[in-house]
Structures are given as structure tokens and as C-alpha cells.
Amino acid sequence: MARTGGSGMRKMLIWLPLVLFGGFFILFASGLLKPDDRVITSKLVGKTLPAFTLPAAASDRPPLSSAELVTGKPRLLNVFASWCVPCAAEAPQLMALKEAGVEIDAIAIRDARPDVDRFLRRYGNPYSRIGLDERSTVQIAIGSSGVPETFVIDGRGHIAYQHVGDIRADDIPMILQRLREAG
Amino acid sequence: MKGIFALLMLLFSTSVLAQSALPPAPYADRQISDPALERKAKALMETIRCLTCQSQSIADSNASLAGDMRSQIRERIMAGEQPEHIRTWLIERYGDWVSYEPTADPVLWPLWGAPVLLIGLGLLLLRGRIKKRRRS
Numbered sequence: 001m002a003r004t005g006g007s008g009m010r011k012m013l014i015w016l017p018l019v020l021f022g023g024f025f026i027l028f029a030s031g032l033l034k035p036d037d038r039v040i041t042s043k044l045v046g047k048t049l050p051a052f053t054l055p056a057a058a059s060d061r062p063p064l065s066s067a068e069l070v071t072g073k074p075r076l077l078n079v080f081a082s083w084c085v086p087c088a089a090e091a092p093q094l095m096a097l098k099e100a101g102v103e104i105d106a107i108a109i110r111d112a113r114p115d116v117d118r119f120l121r122r123y124g125n126p127y128s129r130i131g132l133d134e135r136s137t138v139q140i141a142i143g144s145s146g147v148p149e150t151f152v153i154d155g156r157g158h159i160a161y162q163h164v165g166d167i168r169a170d171d172i173p174m175i176l177q178r179l180r181e182a183g
Numbered sequence: 184m185k186g187i188f189a190l191l192m193l194l195f196s197t198s199v200l201a202q203s204a205l206p207p208a209p210y211a212d213r214q215i216s217d218p219a220l221e222r223k224a225k226a227l228m229e230t231i232r233c234l235t236c237q238s239q240s241i242a243d244s245n246a247s248l249a250g251d252m253r254s255q256i257r258e259r260i261m262a263g264e265q266p267e268h269i270r271t272w273l274i275e276r277y278g279d280w281v282s283y284e285p286t287a288d289p290v291l292w293p294l295w296g297a298p299v300l301l302i303g304l305g306l307l308l309l310r311g312r313i314k315k316r317r318r319s
Binding site: 010013038040041042043044081083109110111112115134135136137139140141142143145146 | 202203204205208234235237247248251252254255273274275276277278280281308311
């Protein structure tokens with residue numbers, strides 16, 4: 001009795017490596033076939049925007065502090081840099097949003113005032129206020145992992161939405177919708 | 184002067200990605216003078232994932248954001264903050280993803296359980312072999 005039980009067990013064990021191989025094969029294949037998603041979203045969405053005060057990043061725009069984003073009306077906080085190529089590609093869409101009546105403030109990451117001035121002269125300036133974040137301190141504090149990123153800040157200073165990457169022309173209605181929802 | 188500046192810019196330039204022309208933050212590539220604090224900072228930096236080059240730790244990455252994170256970590260440790268507090272702070276912002284240190288989250292239970300399971304299986308096999316040898 002014990003003998004047959006043992007051999008039955010052994011027979012089962014022979015299949016174990018194959019079963020393990022199959023399991024790993026499915027695991028790796030599904031990992032390989034899944035589209036690559038490298039977007040890191042901020043875990044602060046839905047929470048209060050951390051407090052910060054930044055100096056002015058451009059010659060003709062006032063500096064930015066978190067208190068100035070709490071105006072009772074939803075607005076956009078754009079994280080950009082003059083050295084960032086997709087930020088230039090995003091500029092016309094931000095202009096269009098501004099023309100639609102959206103208030104946009106910005107944080108310039110690892111930037112210098114002359115460079116920001118040149119960037120804004122070249123691609124247009126949709127911003128009300130621009131803060132200079134020379135060492136990415138505020139970027140890290142708000143959970144942003146790159147440029148450009150755009151946050152919808154509701155009237156009470158909460159982060160309502162985060163858009164990672166440049167805003168494309170067909171993203172504009174969605175951004176406007178998010179702003180309405182945050183209001 | 185201009186030439187020297189241009190040369191410096193060349194020295195500090197990186198060709199990996201479009202990056203900021205600003206010099207690295209003060210403690211991005213400079214160790215803390217107290218070796219004990221530097222060890223603490225280094226251990227933390229090796230287990231914090233770079234947000235730009237996602238398969239590297241911030242200790243290994245040349246990305247400017249990684250440099251800024253290193254500098255911030257060193258400065259906060261010099262100010263007396265505990266490494267695990269900084270880790271928690273970062274996880275609050277970027278999620279568990281940012282830390283290489285496995286947590287006790289239920290999704291990781293198989294990871295913690297696997298070694299126990301495999302050792303158990305090995306012992307079982309070993310017992311079978313020993314029994315067989317004794318019989319013969």
C-alpha cells in the first residue's frame with residue numbers, strides 16, 4: 001500500500017519540472033507581450049498639493065508658491081523645462097488651453113532664467129506665474145517623474161489629475177473636462 | 184573665460200538624454216564627510232529606483248533627476264533624518280515602485296514563501312533519496 005502510494009507520488013513528481021517550466025513560460029510570455037508601461041503616476045493625486053515657494057523663472061512673470069494655486073477655481077500646473085523637447089511640442093496646446101480661458105502656472109525644472117526667457121519667446125508664454133525649481137525639489141515633492149507633466153489643481157489646493165507627458169491636440173477636450181470636474 | 188566655461192559645459196554634458204545644462208546639485212556626486220552618514224545615505228540610494236532610467240538605482244544613474252534625488256537624500260541624512268523615513272516619504276509620492284526593498288504587501292507573499300517552499304521540496308526529495316539508498 002505504502003509502496004504504490006510512493007510510486008504514485010514519484011510519477012506525479014516527474015511532471016513537476018514540466019509544470020514549473022509551463023508556469024514560468026506563461027509568466028514570462030505574458031510579461032513580454034504586455035505593452036511596456038513606464039508611466040509613473042504621482043501617488044499624491046487626490047491629496048493636498050505639498051507647500052512650496054519658488055523664485056521667478058522668467059523675467060516677465062511673477063514667482064510661484066503653492067498658496068497661489070488655491071484660488072477657488074481649478075487651474076493647471078505645468079511642469080516643464082526649456083531643455084525639454086516634448087515641452088516645446090506641447091506649447092501650442094497650452095496656448096490653446098489658455099485661449100479657452102484656463103489659468104496655467106508652471107514650474108521650470110533645472111532651468112536658468114535666460115534659457116526660460118528664450119524658450120518662452122520662441123514657443124509662446126501661456127503661463128501666469130512660473131517658479132524656478134533648480135534642483136527638482138518641488139518636482140520630487142509632488143511626485144512628478146519627468147517633464148512635461150501637467151497637474152489639475154482644484155480650487156482648494158488638491159491635486160485632481162495628473163497628465164504625464166506632453167499634452168497632444170486630442171488631449172485638450174479631456175483636460176478641459178478634468179478642469180470642469182475639479183470645479 | 185568663455186572658453187573655460189564652454190569646456191566645463193562639455194565636461195559635464197551627457198549624451199544619454201536631453202538633460203538640463205545646470206551643474207549637478209551640491210551633494211549629487213559628493214560624499215558626506217562623515218563616513219557613517221555616507222554609508223547610511225549610500226545604502227538608501229542603492230535601493231531607490233531611478234525615475235528616468237527605470238532599471239537603475241539612483242546611485243547608479245546619471246540622470247539629472249537621480250542626481251537631484253541623491254543630493255536631497257544626503258542633505259536630509261545630514262540634517263538627521265532616518266533613511267527609512269525618507270524611503271516612506273518617497274513611497275508616498277511614487278508608490279512602492281520607487282523602492283527596491285520588498286515590502287510585506289500581500290502581493291509579495293509568494294516571493295517570501297518561495298524559498299521556504301523550495302527548501303521544503305528539496306528536503307522531501309532528499310529524504311526520498313536517503314530512504315532509497317538505505318533500502319538498497
